Amino acid sequence: MTDIKDLRVVLDRFRAQQRRSDVAVNLVPSENRLSPLAQMPLSTDYYNRYFFNDALDPGFWQFRGGQDVADVETDLTIGHLSRLADAPYVNPRPISGLSAMMIAMAGLGGEPGGTVVSVEAASGGHYATAGMARRFGFDSATVPVLRGQVNEERFSEILRERQPDLVYLDLQNSRHELEVSRVAELVRAHSPRTLLHVDCSHTLGLVLGGALGNPLDAGADTMGGSTHKSFPGPHKGVLFTRSAELHQRLKDAQFTMLSSHHFAETLALGLAAAEFRHFGPAYAEQVLANARLFSKLLAADGFDVAADEDGHTTSTHQVWVTIGDAERTDRFSASLYDHGIRVNVQVDLPGLPGPVLRLGVNELTFIGGREPAVHALAREFSNARAGVRRDGGGSRRVREQCGPPFHFVEFS
DSSP, rough: OOHHHHHHHHHHHHHHHHHHHHHHHHOOOOOOOOOOOOOHHGGGGGGGOOOOTTTTOTTTOOTTGGGGGGGGIIIIIHHHHHHHHHHSEEEEEOOHHHHHHHHHHHHHHTTTTTTEEEGGGGGGTTTTTTHHHHHTTEEEEEEETTTTTEEEHHHHHHHHOOOOSSEEEOOOOSSSOHHHHHHHHHHHHHOOTOOEEOOOOTTTTHHTTTOOTTTTTTTOOEEEEEESSSOOOOOOEEEEEEESHHHHHHHHHHHOOOOOOHHHHHHHHHHOOOOOOOHHHHHHHHHHHHHHHHHHHHHHOOOOOOTTTOOOOEEESSEEEEEEEEEHHHHHHHHHHHTTOOOOOEETTOOOOOOEEEEEOHHHHHHHHHHHHEEEEEEHHHHHHHOOOSSSSSHHHTTOOOOOOOOOOGOO
């Protein structure tokens, strides 16, 4: 049984690790930070409250804990997200990217027995999508994607023969922007009744910041995903559409699949979206510039950076680097961690056998990393490979080169 003394030890551990996290440089592409402003609702009473009355019906206050700030969700969160995506209909209730996937599939996939098409996992698709489709009673079909381009021959064949209810484009592991417009053209040509949903969990911040194309502009019926990767929001999910009918279908599915939508996180998402409207374009362009520069510097220093035949390394926030076998990769990752630099090791990236560092510069950019910080980061990778400067100060040297963060610094 844990006593008070044990709890104090645990608390001291939390405090010590928080101090380390506060100064760390995190290169995990599926993670980001929250601004001090966006963090604020997470420490309030709203963290423990339900809020269902999104119509703000004065006769429907069955749960009043969130009543006084209900408009923050209905106006600020939805309003700012709507403007960022140029989508009049927003559902901010999914509690994660996977939750958004479930709601989208249930709301748009039609009756059990129909077909849902997704990106094959070996091409960078999400590991769970095909299995989830089968659990919902759908037939699952997958399509290969290479360098952001769907295999047109295979995709057209599936459309003609299966007439799917839903195409769920879920490219997550990719150094290339997903080409949505051609997919939409093929859907219209071969299966006009098919709905097209784009899961842009990894690239949401780049899309909403305008650095990558908006899937809705390219012909997608709906889009969405998680809000804590390239978008610097809380762990949540969101769904967008320009169709009132599809919005209602998503809302109906969400109603039966989700009770608590994590009210405090939804308020935090609204504050993050409000800030993002001020700095989003500059941040998103800087993410892409930092990714290109980082890959260039590492390649010039002899690192095995994933690249196409023409030398192209990335058009997203992701940079992929092969270090060696599992033992060498783990040793390199641990060396960086000892310096306060956190990297992500993956073993199933498209076209790259074995362990690979899947790196993202989104969080570094959010905390103010620009060209000087990227140069400093590349030097720390070189130091880790050479085994020099074992002083634990790598993250400090990188952060010393950071400029102003991409949030409202007056709330820091």
